[in-house]
Amino acid sequence: MADRELLRQTVKVTNMNGGSLITSYEIPVFYETGLKRVRRALLDQDVRVSAEFDGCEISGTLLGAGPVFSYRILCVDSPLLMLEAIAIDPAAAVFIPVHVVVSADGPNTRVDWINLENIQGRRLPLGAIPPLRSLQAQIRRAVAGVPCACDVSNPLVLSR
Numbered sequence: 436m437a438d439r440e441l442l443r444q445t446v447k448v449t450n451m452n453g454g455s456l457i458t459s460y461e462i463p464v465f466y467e468t469g470l471k472r473v474r475r476a477l478l479d480q481d482v483r484v485s486a487e488f489d490g491c492e493i494s495g496t497l498l499g500a501g502p503v504f505s506y507r508i509l510c511v512d513s514p515l516l517m518l519e520a521i522a523i524d525p526a527a528a529v530f531i532p533v534h535v536v537v538s539a540d541g542p543n544t545r546v547d548w549i550n551l552e553n554i555q556g557r558r559l560p561l562g563a564i565p566p567l568r569s570l571q572a573q574i575r576r577a578v579a580g581v582p583c584a585c586d587v588s589n590p591l592v593l594s595r
Contacts, residue, residue, distance in 0.1 A: 454528045454590045456553050458571075462544040463587075466505050469544025470537050472581045477511060477535075480577040482570065485532055486510040506538035511548075513570055520566035527563030533570060535578075546578050550588070 460484040462469045512532035520527035535548045551571050578584055
């Protein structure tokens with residue numbers, strides 16, 4: 436657990452304006468319960484998990500050892516928004532689906548994904564910005580709607 440906390444402190448990714456490039460939420464329930472709640476919340480927001488990867492199996496295979504902590508990568512998309520984004524600019528396919536990482540963090544569940552709002556607009560496919568931001572907003576509403584979910588992206592917001 437100490438290694439994970441050190442990693443979290445050293446991998447604070449920000450843009451030139453100081454905005455976090457990663458959106459993070461913490462849910463005060465154990466991993467399996469948190470994962471189920473996140474999946475349900477995404478479904479309630481009319482987005483789908485088109486693919487899912489068990490990170491424990493991936494990291495255990497690559498490292499030749501057991502998993503350090505439990506996590507899953509959920510590939511989240513909305514067929515309508517994906518069609519809109521790709522019709523406007525095929526380069527949008529690089530950003531869809533959005534990869535949402537749900538991981539165990541001690542007795543809590545942590546949810547992380549890239550924050551498209553803080554990526555400079557000229558780096559995103561220009562015509563695809565509205566559908567991509569709409570998808571991200573749906574993901575944010577879903578995760579924020581999970582009971583007791585707390586946005587931990589900005590350490591100044593924390594009340595601990």
